[in-house]
Amino acid sequence: MSLTRSDAGGPGDPPARRARRVSMADVARRAGVSAQTVSRVSNGHPGVVDSTREQVLAAMQELGYRPNSAARALKYGQFRTIGVILFTLATVGNSRTLEAIVDHAAEEGYAITLIPVAVPTRDGVLGAFTRLGELAVDAVIVSMEVHLLDAATVNLPVGVPVVVVASDADDRYVVVDTDQVDGARRAVRHLLDLGHRTVWHVTGPEGSFVAERRATGWRTTLEQAGRPVPPLAHGDWSAESGYRAGLALADEPDCTAVFAANDQMALGLLRAFHEKGKVVPRDVSVVGFDDIPDSASFIPPLTTVHQDFAEVGRRCVERVLRQVRNKPVEPGTTLVPTRLVLRESTARPPA
Structure with missing residues (x-):
């Protein structure tokens, strides 16, 4: 089906008209579908015929439509964003764990907001939570390898779904770590x-x-x-x-x-x-x-x-989203197994 121009605006329209934010109704008129169908496509809901979905996506691209995430959050009660507090990206473990978290979050339709903390202190962690609150996230994954949560110096905010990576946190928290x-x-x-x-x-x-x-x-x-x-x-x-x-x-x-x-x-x-x-x-x-x-x-x-960094990241995302979806998650530590890879740097001792 070919798409025809509507009063939503197009390449030949005056600048003032093009500056108006494209609405869901504009996309619906351009695609010849209901606003409800556009909403379902925008939110990734199943049940939309493939040809209709492609038609709506083409209209979105042509009109430059961007979903209003704030309005969607008000309607559905979620921002579909996970905050990650990370102390350093300099180590291989942290960078690869973050990569795995990003990949698995994307599979679940979630974006990642990263808040680096230069110095792992009580004020640094609490300040990171404040910034994440301002940025509007549904849950938080805290990646720290220092003794902080177990020292009774930091209490993570109540009511925020949290998973902690590689920390000696006590049984108040959900922790995921390599063994x-x-x-x-x-x-x-x-x-x-x-x-x-x-x-x-x-x-x-x-x-x-x-x-x-x-x-x-x-x-x-x-x-x-x-x-x-x-x-x-x-x-x-x-x-x-x-x-x-x-x-x-x-x-x-x-x-x-x-x-x-x-x-x-x-x-x-x-x-x-x-x-x-x-x-x-x-x-x-x-x-x-x-x-x-x-x-x-x-x-x-x-x-x-x-x-297995990929498995650590997967379990972090899975456990934090279970909390977001109000499913039970018991506090405590989940350990991901390791394995020894034999190569050529080891042998019997010299005689």
Whole structure:
């Protein structure tokens, strides 16, 4: 069906006429359908014949129609937007989790409003919630890896559907996280099974919940196996910090295996061991955590713990939208399993 011009305005109309906001009624007249049909197409409702839907969409595009989200929110009680409070995009875990949240929210017809918080403090979190309230969102996902919610310093606003990612929050909140402890256990157990007497560890930054959990998994696995627990080497997630730790560990005669708390620090270790004349894995084995896409291209390819970021993002969106839709969600932590990816950076210890 060809579309004919109506009094809604078109390319040849005077500027004043074109400036008037195109209404749903304008689209309905142009497409030759009811305003109710336009509303159903605009809101993605099923039950509209494909040919009619295409006709309405073509009219929307021709007229430059933009749905009034504020009016729709008043009518349906939802903005179809999820706010995300995020402390940093610098780490692979945060950026890939955010990517997964965006993808799964889009599948559900929701947009994402991102509020970065430079410094993870009580005032920073509460200020982020205030900004999200001004921007009108239906729910909030908080991605934090610091001890904040468990310290009784921050109480999230009552009545706002909230899911927390990777935090030591208590049972007041719905929490989704990778099983950090079990991932570390898999890494250390692999190295012990290869015959290494013990495993050294390069941890993440102080105050990081994620780093703490991975260090806990490392330590408890060694203790349960009756193996000595070496002193921690401290890093900050960066390859440079892994490099500095590697220069020191290369001078430890008993260091034949290292578990790095993420793949970037493992990359720094590989460089440091190479510069110190240590061959990986002949002289020292290295395991990382995250399984970033580049880890298979390290020299040698890195054995690492795989995190299912897509599943973490899916569960975050699913749980927060259940709350939006007034479906029951029990507070507590849901852990997404990890798996060990074996590559070429680990081997039996030198004779």
